[in-house]
Amino acid sequence: MQDLSSIDPAQRAALTPAQARECFRAGQVLPTAGISAGYAQANLIIVTQELAFDFLLFAQRNPKSCPILGVLEAGEVTSELLAGGDIRTDVPQYFIYENGVKVAEPTDLGGYWRDDLVTFIVGCSFTFESALMDEGIKVAHIEQNVNVPMYKTTRRSNSAGSLSGPMVVSMRPIPASQVADAVRITSRYPAVHGAPVHIGNPEELGIKDLSTPDFGDAVQIPAGHIPVFWACGVTPQAAVMESKPALAIGHAPGHMLITNARDSQYQVP
Amino acid sequence: MQDLSSIDPAQRAALTPAQARECFRAGQVLPTAGISAGYAQANLIIVTQELAFDFLLFAQRNPKSCPILGVLEAGEVTSELLAGGDIRTDVPQYFIYENGVKVAEPTDLGGYWRDDLVTFIVGCSFTFESALMDEGIKVAHIEQNVNVPMYKTTRRSNSAGSLSGPMVVSMRPIPASQVADAVRITSRYPAVHGAPVHIGNPEELGIKDLSTPDFGDAVQIPAGHIPVFWACGVTPQAAVMESKPALAIGHAPGHMLITNARDSQYQVP
Numbered sequence: 001m002q003d004l005s006s007i008d009p010a011q012r013a014a015l016t017p018a019q020a021r022e023c024f025r026a027g028q029v030l031p032t033a034g035i036s037a038g039y040a041q042a043n044l045i046i047v048t049q050e051l052a053f054d055f056l057l058f059a060q061r062n063p064k065s066c067p068i069l070g071v072l073e074a075g076e077v078t079s080e081l082l083a084g085g086d087i088r089t090d091v092p093q094y095f096i097y098e099n100g101v102k103v104a105e106p107t108d109l110g111g112y113w114r115d116d117l118v119t120f121i122v123g124c125s126f127t128f129e130s131a132l133m134d135e136g137i138k139v140a141h142i143e144q145n146v147n148v149p150m151y152k153t154t155r156r157s158n159s160a161g162s163l164s165g166p167m168v169v170s171m172r173p174i175p176a177s178q179v180a181d182a183v184r185i186t187s188r189y190p191a192v193h194g195a196p197v198h199i200g201n202p203e204e205l206g207i208k209d210l211s212t213p214d215f216g217d218a219v220q221i222p223a224g225h226i227p228v229f230w231a232c233g234v235t236p237q238a239a240v241m242e243s244k245p246a247l248a249i250g251h252a253p254g255h256m257l258i259t260n261a262r263d264s265q266y267q268v269p
Numbered sequence: 270m271q272d273l274s275s276i277d278p279a280q281r282a283a284l285t286p287a288q289a290r291e292c293f294r295a296g297q298v299l300p301t302a303g304i305s306a307g308y309a310q311a312n313l314i315i316v317t318q319e320l321a322f323d324f325l326l327f328a329q330r331n332p333k334s335c336p337i338l339g340v341l342e343a344g345e346v347t348s349e350l351l352a353g354g355d356i357r358t359d360v361p362q363y364f365i366y367e368n369g370v371k372v373a374e375p376t377d378l379g380g381y382w383r384d385d386l387v388t389f390i391v392g393c394s395f396t397f398e399s400a401l402m403d404e405g406i407k408v409a410h411i412e413q414n415v416n417v418p419m420y421k422t423t424r425r426s427n428s429a430g431s432l433s434g435p436m437v438v439s440m441r442p443i444p445a446s447q448v449a450d451a452v453r454i455t456s457r458y459p460a461v462h463g464a465p466v467h468i469g470n471p472e473e474l475g476i477k478d479l480s481t482p483d484f485g486d487a488v489q490i491p492a493g494h495i496p497v498f499w500a501c502g503v504t505p506q507a508a509v510m511e512s513k514p515a516l517a518i519g520h521a522p523g524h525m526l527i528t529n530a531r532d533s534q535y536q537v538p
Contacts, residue, residue, distance in 0.1 A: 049322075052322045053318075053321045053322035053325060053387075056322060056325045056326060056329065057325060057340055057342070060325065060329075060337055060340065061340075068329055071326055071329065071330075073326070073429075073430060118322075160342075161342060
């Protein structure tokens, strides 16, 4: 097994999803951007059966922030997307919420798993980052080797049943000359957040200071770069914080499930 | 109020959705193809709260047959799509299923409505028929003034929880020279079944005789026309028949909810 923190970016990119998940299963913890290039990464939200309809409806009503790639029904711990992996162990780090408050950040769900839990696997914008880089658009947080910056906004998600909350966005600074290309490229990936929701004016989203993200790390914004915002799969966790269900489980932002689905599978013409 | 059975096709096409729903609320019963041209028509499936997650997951896993346009949460009877109408009265005719068996075909839900019922409004291929006709492709069942023919197939839907069943398809005969155009045009409407699922070989779908549809009416197939099949929003009712929940309610096939959404709203570039 590789030590992910000591290998170089090219080696991380070359890992198969199964190799990467093996590292996480063994307890290694780090952001997953750039690992297993070409394979779709995914957000996680796990709720009890009673809340499952409300969440699936929340996702249906907020397709840009919550595009569903797969659902494990109550008690299921694996699916095709994981190719025999185990949802309880194969994500680098999990966030446990009780009554909307984060109470633990374990690296596996051993003590928390229950057979009435339903798992939603939600698309992640990391999926289109390879496509951006392939067309010569640099991704700042990968270049700077930090986690992507994410922000709670003042824009509301459409509520569903007991669930409501703000939209969360990820941000990538893009050279002004490449913003149109970034829109064109990412709009071809509607299953992983698709086109940006906002370009260039963080104040309008209620973001006062780009250097203090709510999740992930700040990135340096080079001169002449425009901040571009995509809907983010951490949005369900923001709804959990506001709506306070008894129990919910997410991934640690930026620390994603690496699936066996190819990024290209989510591209539309 | 108009008598829908006595007015000509141009007059039916010119009715507003509110005018059409008023006729159905008053108890008029007829297939809705061609009524309120330019407005989206929709399939209906209504289930109890306990079954609501299974059905929404069924829809998520079968997006071609069950594209969700809207959901009325438990006890809700109206929404933006109806613009103040009432889901219990505004569809021409309903099918009531108990334990998978159709037990009644009322024109309103007065005696059947319960406050724990959740309503799913599902896209309908009637939405793209205006687009087909606008580009010179005749729609046989409108020309022949009958209901669209629908068939249960041997192709299985992806199951979800307690729900499983066959895919149902609608069929339109298209001149061979226009089949490619029909694919191109309908593929731009993914929210209302999108591109065909099958072109030209009914036997492969397990359809033995096109002249005996499972729902709706047979249409004459002119020489040189190819039968083209689209996934159909009656698929949920086929799952109800097979999966036998205690209660479920659908629309009478071809007798749709006429919404206030414009067809063009569901078109993608």
